[in-house]
Amino acid sequence: MTYVITSLCERDGLCVEVCPVECIVPGEPEDEWPTYMIDPDTCIDCGACVPECPTDAIFPDDEVPEEYADATELNARFFSEGPGYDAA
Ligand code: SF4
Numbered sequence: 245m246t247y248v249i250t251s252l253c254e255r256d257g258l259c260v261e262v263c264p265v266e267c268i269v270p271g272e273p274e275d276e277w278p279t280y281m282i283d284p285d286t287c288i289d290c291g292a293c294v295p296e297c298p299t300d301a302i303f304p305d306d307e308v309p310e311e312y313a314d315a316t317e318l319n320a321r322f323f324s325e326g327p328g329y330d331a332a
């Protein structure tokens with residue numbers, strides 16, 4: 245499992261401060277990767293980022309609302325094909 249950041253993200257970076265494994269990275273360039281992103285291979289499913297988010301943008305991957313379903317693939321692809329940690 246992993247946690248996923250959806251398009252509700254307003255890019256304030258608060259989640260980055262609390263992630264114990266530093267697997268949250270700002271999507272760059274923003275017009276291509278519009279949210280912060282969670283590396284699904286490193287996330288330990290601790291949930292610490294969820295209460296930090298002022299816009300409730302972060303969900304466990306099995307609870308992502310239908311209207312944000314594409315976010316799961318987008319977060320993963322940012323690390324597999326996009327800049328991933330090089331954007332941090
Ligand atoms: S659930 Fe935990 S490990 Fe995963 S991104 Fe959030 S703070 Fe980091």
Ligand code: SF4
Nearest residue numbers: 253254256257259297
């Ligand atoms: S705390 Fe929420 S709004 Fe802020 S960067 Fe993280 S996911 Fe985006």
